[in-house]
Amino acid sequence: GRLKYPELRSMYKLERKIGEGGFAKVRLATHLLTGERVAIKIMEKAVLGKDLSRVLSEVEALKSLTHQHITQVYEVINSEDYIFIIMEYCSGGELFDYIVNNKRLSEAEARSFFRQILSAVAFLHTNGYAHRDLKPENILLDNDHNLKLIDFGLCAKPVGGITTCLDTACGSLNYAAPELLLGVKYLGSKADVWSLGVLLYALLCGALPFDDSGTVPGELQKKIIMGSYNEPEYLSALSRQILGAMLQKDPRYRPTTVDLLNHKWVTMECFDPVTYASIYKHHEKDDQVLKVLADYYDLSLEEAWIRLSSWAYDYFTASYLLLLNKKRRGQLGSLNCVRTPIRLR
Numbered sequence: 001g002r003l004k005y006p007e008l009r010s011m012y013k014l015e016r017k018i019g020e021g022g023f024a025k026v027r028l029a030t031h032l033l034t035g036e037r038v039a040i041k042i043m044e045k046a047v048l049g050k051d052l053s054r055v056l057s058e059v060e061a062l063k064s065l066t067h068q069h070i071t072q073v074y075e076v077i078n079s080e081d082y083i084f085i086i087m088e089y090c091s092g093g094e095l096f097d098y099i100v101n102n103k104r105l106s107e108a109e110a111r112s113f114f115r116q117i118l119s120a121v122a123f124l125h126t127n128g129y130a131h132r133d134l135k136p137e138n139i140l141l142d143n144d145h146n147l148k149l150i151d152f153g154l155c156a157k158p159v160g161g162i163t164t165c166l167d168t169a170c171g172s173l174n175y176a177a178p179e180l181l182l183g184v185k186y187l188g189s190k191a192d193v194w195s196l197g198v199l200l201y202a203l204l205c206g207a208l209p210f211d212d213s214g215t216v217p218g219e220l221q222k223k224i225i226m227g228s229y230n231e232p233e234y235l236s237a238l239s240r241q242i243l244g245a246m247l248q249k250d251p252r253y254r255p256t257t258v259d260l261l262n263h264k265w266v267t268m269e270c271f272d273p274v275t276y277a278s279i280y281k282h283h284e285k286d287d288q289v290l291k292v293l294a295d296y297y298d299l300s301l302e303e304a305w306i307r308l309s310s311w312a313y314d315y316f317t318a319s320y321l322l323l324l325n326k327k328r329r330g331q332l333g334s335l336n337c338v339r340t341p342i343r344l345r
């Protein structure tokens, strides 16, 4: 609608809805100052109710997780009636659709994708987070065919760090680890490794290892707790080995994500080990980009840095981060503005 979300009007041009998720709508939009496309997750506070705190924990998680395979958050607007999370737009759609459209992937392509997902999840785990809802619907492709992890609504940073147990069973059944269904205390990172196993199975086989096709209610849970799944004959020995390691019923015997980074299946035919460290320095200072913003806002470089270094995730932060992305893509042109057409060399 024309007059909806006045809080966004002067800064973003709202475009079509790109998805619906639980209590959120996701809209495509354009950040007016830079012309960059963004995804805006819009949540109505009245609808959120007690989930508001979970949303705020997702936002805090996203802000601190700057990684090449995790959607980046640019701005957060907490208005009277809504919360808006302005994020990196992924134009390649969901990994789920990619798998369905390709039936199943070759071992080499599955490996390439799995290494990216593993990099993101190892980064989460080594930063004390667990995702807890890993599935192809929550993995998107950007326009360079790179994978981006999203939907941290269930992401947890348990108070005592990753070693304490979490007790709320959550996420989607097909990807849920046995211990979640048994209602016992579980480790988020170990449950994530199980979900990674289900994900890798989906990449390699174009199907789910545990699915509820033709079963009576409660049958799916039994299948997962039994932990037995069909191994198509085209699976290589090493594929079966890594799947078996991740889909172990007892979480204590499952490898950690860091163990998996060095697994033979993950590293074979690849020259470089999987780097899970972020390639971006969190909150890095780039003088060229800062200068562009300083000029636009009539600030000195020093004033602009002071304005930025509070990392308020306001429009200024978004403009800086989006310009930084533009620069990384080698497109640091001038800003879209009539006032001071800035020519950059």
Ligand SMILES: CN(C)C[C@H]1CC[C@H](N2C(=O)N(C)Cc3cnc4ccc(-c5cc(Cl)c(O)c(Cl)c5)nc4c32)CC1
Binding pocket: 018, 019, 020, 021, 022, 024, 026, 039, 041, 062, 071, 087, 088, 089, 090, 091, 093, 094, 137, 138, 140, 150, 151, 152, 153
């Ligand atoms: C299945 N989920 C519960 C919701 C669904 C909503 C649309 C979304 N999407 C799509 O489905 N495209 C096909 C396009 C698309 C493009 N860029 C996106 C960038 C970010 C996000 C995003 C969405 C949510 Cl709900 C988040 O929490 C985060 Cl951290 C990020 N979604 C995007 C997105 C995928 C997920």
